[in-house]
Amino acid sequence: MSLATQIGPLGVGDAAPLYKQLQRALREAIQGKILSPDDALPPERDMADEFNVSRITIRKALDGLVSEGLLTRRQGAGTFVAARVEKNFSKLTCFTEDMIARGRTPHSEWIARMEGAVTPEESLTLGLSPGAPVYRFHRVRYADGAPMAVEYTTIAAFALPSVEAVKSSLYEAMAATGHRPARALQRLRGVLISAQHASLLGVKAKDAGLLVERRGFLRDGRAVEVSQSYYRGDAYDFVAELNDPV
Known part of the structure; x- marks a missing residue:
């Protein structure tokens, strides 16, 4: 199942910047247990294709969630949902x-x-x-x-x-x-x-x-x-x- 299917598409008519929309969708998916600790996110290139946004938008959204402690990056492995x-x-x-x-x-x-x-x-x-x-x-x-x-x-x-x-x-x-x-x-x-x-x-x-x-x-x-x-x-x-x- 694709990530876009799991968390839903970005809001149509939502005035918030696209990276903010994606951050909110991912945050809610993590808090709602749709995404579990240690789940791997798709590569940024694939996420950009899935959500029809730029890789810069994907990177900015993920950077914010990493700083919140909800996601973690592992060198050479990718981005994962953080496990407490x-x-x-x-x-x-x-x-x-x-x-x-x-x-x-x-x-x-x-x-x-x-x-x-x-x-x-x-x-x-x-x-x-x-x-x-x-x-x-x-x-x-x-x-x-x-x-x-x-x-x-x-x-x-x-x-x-x-x-x-x-x-x-x-x-x-x-x-x-x-x-x-x-x-x-x-x-x-x-x-x-x-x-x-x-x-x-x-x-x-x-x-x-x-x-x-x-x-x-x-x-x-x-x-x-x-x-x-x-x-x-x-x-x-x-x-x-x-x-x-x-």
Whole structure:
């Protein structure tokens, strides 16, 4: 079945620009479950023929839905309906592990990574002496090419040989030195995405977001990690298993 048959033709007599009409039709099809997560859209050339519009119109419509998080582009594969990611709060895993477990391809873009001295607040959180060295990692996290989160992490310097030791996975680098966190405390709260983070996440300022604050501990009880991660509210769900204590 063609895409035009699934979502219907563009409105006759609709005064809205054609790309807006197509965006609205695709958005409603996704929200109405006519198009399912991970469904592939036809190539832009085929869509242009189906809807009798230019490829520029198709590209402009799809760009808007990608920025909304409803569609995602996968290099060499095409454009797909985005699948929301579920993060299980009962398991201590990192972003890279979460994405790989769900069949998605993670990567990061560095904002900054640096060595420094612990701040007074970090000193209390990590239990480090004033002036103790730490490593800071600031990056944007992606899944299948779509930005998912902006992450700020501070690691006690004893847990890594150098700031350059972290490649794709922070926890992998920490595990190599025997300092991967064994447990963590996390706090989740809703926030409005700031203008700074919106530009990095491809959303609008004041869109709904999720802030996850984590403090990670080694098996001996020492705190080793403190992080703040700002997630897109339209692309991430957090779940937790609850058990009856009786």
